[in-house]
Amino acid sequence: xxxxxxxxxxxxxxxxxxxxxxxxxxxxxxxxxxxxxxxxxxxxxxxxxxxxxxxxxxxxxxxxxxxxxxxxxxxxxxxxxxxxxxxxxxxxxxxxxxxxxxxxxxxxxxxxxxxxxxxxxxxxxxxxxxxxxxxxxxxxxxxxxxxxxxxxxxxxxxxxxxxxxxxxxxxxxxxxxxxxxxxxxxxxxxxxxxxxxxxxxxxxxxxxxxxxxxxxxxxxxxxxxxxxxxxxxxxxxxxxxxxxxxxxxxxxxxxxxxxxxxxxxxxxxxxxxxxxxxxxxxxxxxxxxxxxxxxxxxxxxxxxxxxxxxxxxxxxxxxxxxxxxxxxxxxxxxxxxxxxxxxxxxxxxxxxxxxxxxxxxxxxxxxxxxxxxxxxxxxxxxxxxxxxxxxxxxxxxxxxxxxxxxxxxxxxxxxxxxxxxxxxxxxxxxxxxxxxxxxxxxxxxxxxxxxxxxxxxxxxxxxxxxxxxxxxxxxxxxxxxxxxxxxxxxxxxxxxxxxxxxxxxxxxxxxxxxxxxxxxxxxxxxxxxxxxxxxxxxxxxxxxxxxxxxxxxxxxxxxxxxxxxxxxxxxxxxxxxxxxxxxxxxxxxxxxxxxxxxxxxxxxxxxxxxxxxxxxxxxxx
Amino acid sequence: xxxxxxxxxxxxxxxxxxxxxxxxxxxxxxxxxxxxxxxxxxxxxxxxxxxxxxxxxxxxxxxxxxxxxxxxxxxxxxxxxxxxxxxxxxxxxxxxxxxxxxxxxxxxxxxxxxxxxxxxxxxxxxxxxxxxxxxxxxxxxxxxxxxxxxxxxxxxxxxxxxxxxxxxxxxxxxxxxxxxxxxxxxxxxxxxxxxxxxxxxxxxxxxxxxxxxxxxxxxxxxxxxxxxxxxxxxxxxxxxxxxxxxxxxxxxxxxxxxxxxxxxxxxxxxxxxxxxxxxxxxxxxxxxxxxxxxxxxxxxxxxxxxxxxx
Numbered sequence: 001x002x003x004x005x006x007x008x009x010x011x012x013x014x015x016x017x018x019x020x021x022x023x024x025x026x027x028x029x030x031x032x033x034x035x036x037x038x039x040x041x042x043x044x045x046x047x048x049x050x051x052x053x054x055x056x057x058x059x060x061x062x063x064x065x066x067x068x069x070x071x072x073x074x075x076x077x078x079x080x081x082x083x084x085x086x087x088x089x090x091x092x093x094x095x096x097x098x099x100x101x102x103x104x105x106x107x108x109x110x111x112x113x114x115x116x117x118x119x120x121x122x123x124x125x126x127x128x129x130x131x132x133x134x135x136x137x138x139x140x141x142x143x144x145x146x147x148x149x150x151x152x153x154x155x156x157x158x159x160x161x162x163x164x165x166x167x168x169x170x171x172x173x174x175x176x177x178x179x180x181x182x183x184x185x186x187x188x189x190x191x192x193x194x195x196x197x198x199x200x201x202x203x204x205x206x207x208x209x210x211x212x213x214x215x216x217x218x219x220x221x222x223x224x225x226x227x228x229x230x231x232x233x234x235x236x237x238x239x240x241x242x243x244x245x246x247x248x249x250x251x252x253x254x255x256x257x258x259x260x261x262x263x264x265x266x267x268x269x270x271x272x273x274x275x276x277x278x279x280x281x282x283x284x285x286x287x288x289x290x291x292x293x294x295x296x297x298x299x300x301x302x303x304x305x306x307x308x309x310x311x312x313x314x315x316x317x318x319x320x321x322x323x324x325x326x327x328x329x330x331x332x333x334x335x336x337x338x339x340x341x342x343x344x345x346x347x348x349x350x351x352x353x354x355x356x357x358x359x360x361x362x363x364x365x366x367x368x369x370x371x372x373x374x375x376x377x378x379x380x381x382x383x384x385x386x387x388x389x390x391x392x393x394x395x396x397x398x399x400x401x402x403x404x405x406x407x408x409x410x411x412x413x414x415x416x417x418x419x420x421x422x423x424x425x426x427x428x429x430x431x432x433x434x435x436x437x438x439x440x441x442x443x444x445x446x447x448x449x450x451x452x453x454x455x456x457x458x459x460x461x462x463x464x465x466x467x468x469x470x471x472x473x474x475x476x477x478x479x480x481x482x483x484x485x486x487x488x489x490x491x492x493x494x495x496x497x498x499x500x501x502x503x504x505x506x507x508x509x510x511x512x513x514x515x516x517x518x519x520x521x522x523x524x525x526x527x528x529x530x531x532x533x534x535x536x537x538x539x540x541x542x543x544x545x546x547x548x549x550x551x552x553x554x555x556x557x558x559x560x561x562x563x564x565x566x567x568x569x570x571x572x573x574x575x576x577x578x579x580x581x582x583x584x585x586x587x588x589x590x591x592x593x594x595x596x597x598x599x600x601x602x603x604x605x606x607x608x609x610x611x612x613x614x615x616x617x618x619x620x621x
Numbered sequence: 622x623x624x625x626x627x628x629x630x631x632x633x634x635x636x637x638x639x640x641x642x643x644x645x646x647x648x649x650x651x652x653x654x655x656x657x658x659x660x661x662x663x664x665x666x667x668x669x670x671x672x673x674x675x676x677x678x679x680x681x682x683x684x685x686x687x688x689x690x691x692x693x694x695x696x697x698x699x700x701x702x703x704x705x706x707x708x709x710x711x712x713x714x715x716x717x718x719x720x721x722x723x724x725x726x727x728x729x730x731x732x733x734x735x736x737x738x739x740x741x742x743x744x745x746x747x748x749x750x751x752x753x754x755x756x757x758x759x760x761x762x763x764x765x766x767x768x769x770x771x772x773x774x775x776x777x778x779x780x781x782x783x784x785x786x787x788x789x790x791x792x793x794x795x796x797x798x799x800x801x802x803x804x805x806x807x808x809x810x811x812x813x814x815x816x817x818x819x820x821x822x823x824x825x826x827x828x829x830x831x832x833x834x835x836x837x838x839x840x841x842x843x844x845x846x847x848x849x850x851x852x853x854x855x856x857x858x859x860x861x862x863x864x865x866x867x868x869x870x871x872x873x874x875x876x877x878x879x880x881x882x883x884x885x886x887x888x889x890x891x892x893x894x895x896x897x898x899x900x901x902x903x904x905x906x907x908x909x910x911x912x913x914x915x916x917x918x919x920x921x922x923x924x925x926x927x928x929x930x931x
Contacts, residue, residue: 367746369687389736390729402725403783410781420773420924424766427728431765434732435758438739442754448685448746501723501783508722510622511629511704518630519696519848522675526844531680533688536747536840555755558906559762562913 004055004083006043007093007132011036015125023118030108033121037097037104040128044097048090054138054200057081084138084200087492088333092135092261095337099253099344100128102466107245109462110351117159117243124249127153131254135261140187140197144180147221150258151176157246158238165241171580172234178583179224179231186217190270202270206277215271222266226259227251228318229288232311233578236295239307244351247303251310252343260317260336267321268329279415281322282422289315289429294565295572296436297556302362303350305440306343309386312429313339316401319426322415323404330490330497331400337489338393338477342382345470349379352459352467353444362439367449371456374464376445378471383441385474387434391509393474396481398430403501439555448536479509625720633710635703635855642854643667648887649857649894656898671850680843686746691840694741695848701733702855709863712785713871723783724772727863731818734852735761738827741845742837753836756905757820757827763912764817767810770920774807775867778927789871799868803927808868810920812892815860817908819853821893823900824908832902861889 014036018029057078104124111120127150134146155173159165189210191197204211224231239247267273273281289312296308313335320332352375359365369376385392388399402423409419458464477485482505490497560569575581597608628634646667654661682688708722708730722730739757742750778798779788798804817824828836841849865871865885872882903911 367685367687369690369744388729389733390726395729399725399729406725406776406781406783409777420770420777423773424770427769428762428766431732431762434736435762438736438743438754438758441740442743442751446687446690446740446743446746447751501725502721503723503726504720507622507625507720508704511625512700514626514629515700515703516696518635519693519699522848523692523844526675526680526847527677528680528844531682531843533682533684535684536686536745536750538747538749555758558759558909562906562909 003043003047003050004085004136007040007047007097008129008136010043011040011125011129011132015122015129018122018125019119026111026121027108029121030104030111033125034101034104034108036125037101037128040132041097041101044093044132047085048094050085050090052086052090055083055085080139080142080197082138082142082198083136085136088261088264089135091333091489091493092257093132095340096128096131096135096254096257099257099340100124100131100249102469103245103249103253103344103348105462106248106348106351106466109460110245110348110355111243117157117246120157120243120246123153123156127157127250127254131258134258138199140190140199143199144183144187147183147225147258148180150225150254151180154238154250154255157250158242168234168237168241172238175231175234175580176224179221182217183221186214186221189214189217199265199269203272204270205272206274211271212277215266215273215277218262218266218270222259222262223284223318224259225255226263226314226317227255227311228259228314229284229291229311230577230579232288232292232314233575233580235311236304236307239310239347240301240304244303244347244354247307247310248344248347248351251307252347253340256310256314256336256340256343260314260321260332263318263321264329264333267324273324275413275415278322278324278413279418282319282415282418285315285318285322286422286425286429287315288312288318290425290432291577293429293432293436294569297432297439298560298569299436300361300363302440302444303347303354303360305362305436306346306350309346309433309436310343312433313343313386315429316398316426319422320401320404323408325404325407326494326497327400327407327499328404330486330494331397331404333490333493334400334481334486335394335397338385338397338474341470341473341477342385342394345378345382345467345474346386348463348467348470349375349382352463355463356456356459357453362443365444365453366447367445368453368456369445370449371453372445372458374458374468378464378467379445380441381471381474383437385478387437388430389434390503391478391505391512393477393481396478396486396503396505398426399501399503400486400499401426403499407500435556479505481505624718628707628711628716628718628720629703633714633716634707635699635851638703638706638710638855638858639851642856642858643671645857645861645886645890646854649890652891652894653898656895667850667854671847671854674842674847674850675844678843678846680845681840683745683747683840686840687744690744691741692845694737694744695841695845695852698734698737698741698852699848699855701730701737702852702859705730705733706855706859709785709859709866712789713862713866714874721784721786724776724785724788724867725783727785728769728772731856731860731863732761732765734856735818735820738837738849741841742839745840747840749833749835750837750839752833753827753829753839756829757837759905759909760817760820760824760827763909764814764916767912767916767920768814768818770917770924771807771811771814772867774803774920774924774927777924778804785866789866792870797868797870799870801927802931803923804868806919806923806926808864810916810923811864811868812889812896813912813916815864816893816896817912818860819856819893822897823903825897825902826905826908829902857890858886861886861893864889 021029057074130146130149134143137143137146154176155169158169193210194202206212206215220231227235235251238251292308292312296305299305316335317332320328320335354360357365385394388395405419405423408416482503486497560566630636647662647664651661683691705727708727711718735757739754742754775798776783779791782788792798799808820827828838869885874882
């Protein structure tokens with residue numbers, strides 16, 4: 001299996017090679033990275049269509065024993081270096097490489113001299129190689145190694161120029177790093193119980209405290225990567241401060257694919273969930289959906305708004321996996337793919353707008369639909385997809401999740417009896433998503449055209465091609481969802497999927513086209529030729545002032561100020577619920593206590609040492 | 622495909638639903654006139670309105686807005702209303718075909734018209750339209766949860782079935798859901814959801830003629846406004862029809878049952894009309910709170926009651 005070597009090692013070595021090329025040759029570095037990424041994409045297609053199976057090191061490098069030392073070290077390494085290609089990892093690998101390629105194309109346009117992210121392409125390629133490695137590795141230690149490197153490259157892909165962005169980078173590194181540390185504990189427990197670390201051999205029932213602890217530690221790792229409550233707080237800050245292509249690459253696409261891939265592995269392969277864990281998963285799922293989208297509703301910075309949505313959508317996937325049924329898991333995976341399509345697209349759209357206008361606040365922008373038509377059309381498609389408007393892809397996967405919830409409600413467990421709670425909150429989350437994207441779309445693209453933006457130009461082909469491909473992907477995945485993509489992609493992983501509802505996505509899409517034609521005919525029959533353009537009417541005799549308009553960001557002030565919600569919002573904006581700030585406070589409190597002991601007086605230290613010695617003696621004797 | 626196009630465009634989709642909806646709108650206006658001691662419009666007034674807007678009236682486009690989006694929005698409003706109409710009316714009229722949507726699909730399709738009004742309104746760049754759009758969106762946020770809770774209650778009553786066909790046939794066999802205590806509560810909540818979905822008084826804050834001069838509709842005129850009228854006529858018929866299908870055992874067109882079916886629809890529309898004629902407009906904040914607290918509470922009570930078989 002040479003493909004495995006190519007998709008893992010080639011990007012990593014190419015990335016390391018890029019460190020020696022000077023930063024001035026950024027374009028050359030970019031083209032080189034695109035070529036490597038394209039080749040990795042080709043190899044990943046071979047993996048996708050190729051054989052499944054478990055591969056160890058000897059099959060990859062061959063048994064050519066040059067020296068006994070080499071052979072011995074190879075033998076030791078072979079215990080840990082095993083790769084597993086099954087239907088799930090094939091699918092994830094394909095999507096990782098597709099998105100890496102699309103985003104590297106976009107980066108050629110987006111990363112210029114102003115965006116001082118040093119060694120962007122080098123870290124980009126290393127991220128690609130390690131992501132492929134993490135998905136394919138069959139050994140938990142190997143997996144953790146790749147997983148850890150990803151946390152570091154995530155940190156390096158953000159520009160640490162000013163105080164805010166470097167603190168965001170620090171926060172990201174702290175949260176992601178801490179979660180990796182917690183995962184080590186879980187892996188140690190698994191080793192203790194089973195004496196094996198290979199993922200394909202593990203199958204643990206969660207019936208005692210030890211396995212449940214192991215499950216929760218691994219769950220924390222997956223939640224932090226994917227960005228689920230309460231470990232999500234790095235995502236919005238990262239999205240706000242990182243270059244749009246970095247946020248599209250890591251939190252929006254690769255981290256989602258990897259985090260949810262790992263969630264699928266631990267929920268389906270490594271552990272067997274009991275009903276309390278199901279209840280916990282479903283609760284975390286809906287809490288993630290609602291809290292993140294409520295925060296998104298009141299944001300003014302559009303990149304931060306998108307960051308909160310990157311969190312909220314993860315909730316749907318967790319609900320899908322929490323259900324544990326075939327429909328639920330298929331829905332979770334399908335929602336993951338759809339989410340990666342539109343969320344990556346939205347981040348790239350935000351990059352386009354930011355690059356062309358230089359503004360990062362919804363309040364400062366309006367009426368860009370005429371000057372940036374392609375970006376606007378793509379943004380509209382992504383926004384409708386993420387809000388679950390039929391017949392786009394977001395609707396198809398959300399609808400499958402609702403089916404899963406209703407089917408789940410037929411069971412007798414505690415979580416099953418609460419199905420209406422899960423359904424109601426998931427639907428409410430979808431409506432709130434729609435609301436915040438109405439704000440996003442109207443704030444940026446609709447509304448009154450301003451003089452300031454008359455000269456704004458549409459981005460060039462490198463900027464609009466990736467988002468157009470993703471927008472077409474959103475439409476195609478939606479139109480052919482139930483009759484082609486769902487059986488094609490998920491039957492190999494999960495077996496036959498029986499949906500309980502009815503949704504003729506293709507026929508309805510044809511009817512959309514029919515109604516567009518009908519609409520045009522009505523306009524032709526109607527008196528549309530007899531038109532004139534007038535300034536807006538606001539009552540009274542005078543025409544409107546040039547700068548009047550309604551600030552779109554104030555749309556949901558009513559909800560912001562509604563009773564107890566306003567208290568919650570106030571606290572949330574002061575970051576009372578941010579796990580990073582909470583743990584920072586706890587650590588500072590402890591260190592203050594310890595500082596009190598650091599008096600600098602020698603006799604005190606000597607007393608401590610003696611006291612310690614006496615305690616040790618008492619224990620040992 | 623030709624069959625589906627027929628369902629969509631002629632019967633029971635666009636044309637049929639729009640004609641019935643137009644007559645219902647006349648009925649609504651006539652009742653309103655009687656309540657206010659007026660004579661009321663002639664029977665074909667809704668058609669006169671539609672064709673005058675379509676063929677005679679001048680269309681005014683927003684100079685500083687996005688004209689393309691402004692003109693495209695009504696097309697999708699008509700689409701959303703018609704396709705939801707097809708999925709609701711096919712089972713209700715007893716037409717058997719493979720072209721189906723479950724009630725979750727219908728729920729989502731019914732949101733499309735309101736969404737297109739919002740996008741169309743925001744594309745104009747008119748601040749009053751933006752005020753209206755934001756109110757409409759907040760209204761959607763508040764009734765959407767209530768609406769899905771009502772549907773969940775009905776799904777629970779129907780033994781976890783989400784197909785409208787099955788829900789209707791279950792009611793034909795075992796008696797209507799609307800007959801039980803929980804069914805009556807669900808009916809009341811559903812009526813208020815329809816009221817908000819159609820933006821009728823007391824939930825007409827998005828349009829509020831006297832306050833923001835039509836709000837989301839302020840810039841629409843001529844042909845695009847005719848299309849919006851079309852979508853509104855359809856919605857005015859299919860929402861009561863959906864309610865009847867879910868709680869009152871659907872429609873039946875055999876013998877004397879025709880009269881019953883027509884009376885069911887007229888009764889539901891009468892309720893809507895009377896509510897809108899006897900209530901003042903509530904502020905958007907009051908509307909949000911009304912649904913968020915009281916209507917959700919009622920829906921949850923109904924669900925708990927139906928859980929215990931009441």
